[in-house]
Amino acid sequence: MRPDAGSGVPGEIKVRLAALAEAARQEGTAVLPPLLILGTCERVGSNWVSDTLRPVAGQHNEPFRQQIGPDHPWSALNPLFAGAAAGSVIGVLGRHWLVSFAVAKYGPDRQVVKETNLFFALQALLALLPGAPVLVLSRSPLGVASSFTRGDLFRRWDYQSRYQQMVTMTRHGESSARRLAALVPDDNPADLVALVRLQVLNTVLIADALAGRGLAHISYETAVTRPADAAATLAAALPELGGLALSAEMAPGLPGQALPGDDTFATTTRKTTLIASLEPADAALIRATAAASLAAAHDVVEAPAAARTASWLAGDHLYRLEPPRQRTAATQPVLSGPLPAAPRYVRRGRLEVRNVLVSNAEYARFMNALSQAGMPNSHHGTYLLACEMPHERGGRLHQNRATGAWTVSPGYEDYPAYWVTWIGAAAFAAWNGARLPTRAELTRLTCGAATTGNASYRSGDVTPVTEAGARASMIHHLLGNLQTWCGDGPDDRAGGPAVRWLHGIAWNTPATQDAAQHPRGRHILGCSRGVGIRLVRDGSQRPVSTGVLAARLAAWISGLADRSRPLAGIDAQLIQALDTSQADGGLGSHVAASAGEPRHG
Numbered sequence: 001m002r003p004d005a006g007s008g009v010p011g012e013i014k015v016r017l018a019a020l021a022e023a024a025r026q027e028g029t030a031v032l033p034p035l036l037i038l039g040t041c042e043r044v045g046s047n048w049v050s051d052t053l054r055p056v057a058g059q060h061n062e063p064f065r066q067q068i069g070p071d072h073p074w075s076a077l078n079p080l081f082a083g084a085a086a087g088s089v090i091g092v093l094g095r096h097w098l099v100s101f102a103v104a105k106y107g108p109d110r111q112v113v114k115e116t117n118l119f120f121a122l123q124a125l126l127a128l129l130p131g132a133p134v135l136v137l138s139r140s141p142l143g144v145a146s147s148f149t150r151g152d153l154f155r156r157w158d159y160q161s162r163y164q165q166m167v168t169m170t171r172h173g174e175s176s177a178r179r180l181a182a183l184v185p186d187d188n189p190a191d192l193v194a195l196v197r198l199q200v201l202n203t204v205l206i207a208d209a210l211a212g213r214g215l216a217h218i219s220y221e222t223a224v225t226r227p228a229d230a231a232a233t234l235a236a237a238l239p240e241l242g243g244l245a246l247s248a249e250m251a252p253g254l255p256g257q258a259l260p261g262d263d264t265f266a267t268t269t270r271k272t273t274l275i276a277s278l279e280p281a282d283a284a285l286i287r288a289t290a291a292a293s294l295a296a297a298h299d300v301v302e303a304p305a306a307a308r309t310a311s312w313l314a315g316d317h318l319y320r321l322e323p324p325r326q327r328t329a330a331t332q333p334v335l336s337g338p339l340p341a342a343p344r345y346v347r348r349g350r351l352e353v354r355n356v357l358v359s360n361a362e363y364a365r366f367m368n369a370l371s372q373a374g375m376p377n378s379h380h381g382t383y384l385l386a387c388e389m390p391h392e393r394g395g396r397l398h399q400n401r402a403t404g405a406w407t408v409s410p411g412y413e414d415y416p417a418y419w420v421t422w423i424g425a426a427a428f429a430a431w432n433g434a435r436l437p438t439r440a441e442l443t444r445l446t447c448g449a450a451t452t453g454n455a456s457y458r459s460g461d462v463t464p465v466t467e468a469g470a471r472a473s474m475i476h477h478l479l480g481n482l483q484t485w486c487g488d489g490p491d492d493r494a495g496g497p498a499v500r501w502l503h504g505i506a507w508n509t510p511a512t513q514d515a516a517q518h519p520r521g522r523h524i525l526g527c528s529r530g531v532g533i534r535l536v537r538d539g540s541q542r543p544v545s546t547g548v549l550a551a552r553l554a555a556w557i558s559g560l561a562d563r564s565r566p567l568a569g570i571d572a573q574l575i576q577a578l579d580t581s582q583a584d585g586g587l588g589s590h591v592a593a594s595a596g597e598p599r600h601g
Contacts, residue, residue, distance in 0.1 A: 003563045009095055010127045012563060013102045017130070019495030020106055034060075034105040035238060036125075036132040039116035040203040040312055042157075043147040044139040045220040045271075046114055049234065054510070057238075058111040058520050060528075063101060064125050065115055067527060069388060072381025074098065076121035079165040081173075083124040091380040092560035097525045100497035100567060102128040104523040107493065110238060117162070119202055120169055120177055122209050134210060135237050138203070139220035140315035141196045141290045142283060146276040149324055154191045156392040163194040166201060180204065182296040192282055193289045200293035200313065207308040208301050221315040224271045276319040283321055290316070340414040341466040346475055348445060351536055353437070356465040356476045357416035357484070358428060358533035360396045360408040366428050366546075367397065367406040375550035384553065385424030386417075387527045394461070394529050395419065414464045416482050416532045422500045422524040425485040425533045426578040427553070433543035434535040435580055436487035439501040439519075441536065445478065446504065446516055452480030455511035462507050462532075479505045479516055482532035489521055497523045498571030506530035524571055541580040552577040 003012040017031070024031045035057065039046055050059050070077035073089050082089070090098070105111050113132070118125060126132075148154050163184065170181040183201045216237040223230040276283060290313060298306045340359075345352035367377060367385060377385045377399070389395025396412045397419070399405070420428075422436075429435050437445075454463050454477070467476035486501035499521040508530050509515055522528070556574040 009090075009098045010130075012095075012099050013128060014130065016099065016103050016495040016567065017106055020103070020493060023494035024108065029108050031106050032108065032110045033132040034111040034113045034129060035135060036129055037112060037114040037135045037137060038118075038122070038206055039114070040136065040138040040206060041144050041199040042116050043144050043153070044116070044137045045223055046116075046137050048223065049135070049137065049218075050112065050114065051510075052234065053112055053238075054515075055518065056110070058109065060105070060111065060113045060526075062115050063113065063526065063528075064121070064128075065118060066389065066393075067101075067383065067387050068094075068097065069378055069381035069383060071378075074121065074124055075381060076118045077162075077165070078381075079168040081120055081169065083121065089380060091382065093379040093384065093557050094382040095563075096560045096570070097382045098128060100523045100525055100571075103495065103567060104497050104499060104526070105129065105132075107496070117198075117202055119166065119205055120173070122205055126209060133237060134213065134215040135234070136206060136210075136215055136217045136312065137220070138217065138312040140313060140319070141199055141286050142276045142278070142316040142319050143220055143274065144199055145192055145195055145282070145286050146278050146319070148195060149192075149282075150277055154195055158390070158392075159195060159198065160191070163189075163198055166198065179300050182300055183293055185296075190285070192285055196286055196289040197293055200290060200297065200309065203309045203312055204297050204301055204305065207305040207312070211302065211305050217312065219312070219315060221274060221318050224274055225318065274315075274319045275322050277322050277324045279324060280321060287316055338464070338466045338468050338470075340464065341470070341472070341476060344472070345537060346473060348475075351437075351441060351445075351538055353445065353475055354434070354535040355472075355474065357482060358425075358535065359414050359465050360417045361413040363417040363420065363424075363428065363533075364397055364406040364408050366431055367399075369431070369546040370427070370550060371404055371406070373546040373550040375546075375553050379557070382525075383421065383527075384525075384557075385421060385427065387419040387421075389419055414466070416462050416465050416477075418462065418482060418529050418532050419527050420485075420531070420533060421527045422485050422522065423553075423574065423578075424527075426487070426575070427549050428533060429535055430541075430544040430549060430578050430580045431546060432535060433541050433580065434537050435541055436485050436500075437503075437534060437536040438488045439486045439503050440488075442484070442486065442503040442534075443517055445475075447513075449478050451505055451511040451513075451516075452477050454480045454507050455505045455509060457508055458511075459507055480507075480511070482506045483509065483530055484532055484534040490519070492566075492568035492572075495566060497567040498575060499523055502531055524574070544578075544580055549578075 003015040007015070021031045037046060037049060050061065053059070065076045068075050072078060072094065073082040075081065105113055113129065115125060153159070166184045167187055169177045170184055171178070180201060183204065184197050189197070216233050218230045218233050294306070294310050294313070297309055341356050344355050346355050363386070370385070371377070377383055378388070386397055388397065388399060391409045396409045396415065397417065398407055398409065400407065426436055452467055462481050465476060470476045483502045483504040483506045486503055489498060489500040492498065501519065501521045503516070505511055505516045556577060559573065560570065
């Protein structure tokens with residue numbers, strides 16, 4: 001059975017997963033669905049789960065919420081969320097992203113997809129990932145509010161807009177949303193009140209959507225006070241990982257000192273006690289709001305869902321109140337450090353390796369040039385080259401909606417570009433007369449190399465492309481700062497999309513050789529805050545103009561309307577078109593799967 005353009009996204013996913021399962025059966029293996037981790041709110045302490053599972057399971061941090069734009073009809077940030085009812089409004093690239101995003105998460109190796117604050121978009125995600133086991137992570141409203149207050153996150157992450165979005169949806173959305181209007185009863189409450197209401201609403205939606213479905217649950221409070229119980233629950237959620245050594249010592253946080261800069265995205269102090277940094281009056285307001293919201297929930301959802309919501313939000317009584325204290329919340333980069341190194345190529349055997357990672361300033365110039373050639377980054381809210389994120393969410397590349405011009409957050413021009421797709425990375429390489437290195441090349445290049453200081457959350461974010469103390473003849477951040485996209489990937493699986501390898505160590509991954517060489521990959525439209533671009537040359541590359549690149553990208557996007565072909569075959573056409581080693585854009589050896597490489601989904 002071939003996928004049909006009229007079958008809808010979930011229908012196409014079902015057909016392609018059936019092809020994957022049949023191919024696996026013939027090989028004597030099985031296709032595992034991803035473990036779906038759902039946070040009832042942000043700041044529920046999910047880092048320890050991701051870091052524990054990282055050695056054995058591929059990690060995907062909020063791809064559905066973060067990697068499609070707020071104007072996408074399926075976006076959790078869109079107040080006019082339409083989900084599967086959007087039909088052709090998502091466009092052919094949007095459909096291809098959704099199908100590739102989902103199908104790429106299934107394979108012989110378990111992968112982990114973590115999502116938070118999906119609200120009414122949760123049902124769409126569940127439809128995209130059929131059969132996925134679920135682990136719910138929760139934290140009491142008092143604990144969440146304490147973390148938000150310390151980091152000034154309600155303001156910095158514009159939670160007032162999220163609250164207004166929920167008001168709009170529960171007043172004017174579908175009947176399933178309007179029935180929950182009592183959970184967001186007024187338009188402009190105090191920040192702490194709005195935060196608690198949002199947490200209760202999202203928790204109700206999760207409990208309701210998963211009614212009657214088996215799942216695992218770990219609360220932040222359990223992870224801190226009874227880590228052995230949390231470890232046992234996590235192990236039970238993934239029974240096929242029986243050999244995984246889960247430590248009873250684990251708890252949210254990582255050992256280490258306070259970060260020198262912004263620590264919003266890193267938890268560096270292991271928690272052993274529960275402390276809420278709140279004034280007593282604020283704590284009382286939080287408790288009263290939670291009680292009122294839970295009472296309202298009992299009137300609008302089935303009793304089992306309301307009871308499950310209440311149990312997931314319990315635990316306020318376990319916290320000790322302390323005077324509020326601000327955590328680091330830097331909005332500007334630390335400007336002290338080495339001057340930017342001029343990009344140059346350093347010979348390593350037959351390969352020339354660019355000494356520094358591609359910077360934000362360079363990538364912005366590329367995006368502007370490609371835009372002027374007629375190729376936009378966003379197609380009905382689906383990103384082609386880079387994921388657009390607000391600065392407070394880690395975004396450094398921004399497009400002016402009035403002029404279309406791309407700019408960089410002030411002070412971050414010489415920081416490495418991330419949130420870039422493989423398509424964007426390969427197109428940038430082609431524009432520069434270079435290519436992306438293969439995984440084997442990077443393995444040889446980094447084997448035995450020392451790790452730079454920026455790993456394991458030591459800096460809380462990337463540092464500039466120039467590495468302190470590195471000589472002109474050295475390759476900066478060979479291991480550390482960011483992982484990088486590779487030009488090749490694992491063998492294509494029947495029905496699956498093209499996947500490209502990632503390699504190296506990032507600011508938010510372990511600082512070990514094992515972590516650097518561990519096989520992991522993403523589909524070519526995926527991206528993350530920990531992956532950037534390293535360029536290499538071997539003498540066979542020729543620069544490709546933005547006009548030619550735009551034409552090749554446009555031709556590929558137009559061809560996405562034909563859904564009868566295997567996903568990997570669809571993607572191979574673009575991979576071939578971005579190859580700079582042959583004048584006709586032929587598929588060069590450096591983008592073929594490396595012989596003997598391990599398979600990865």
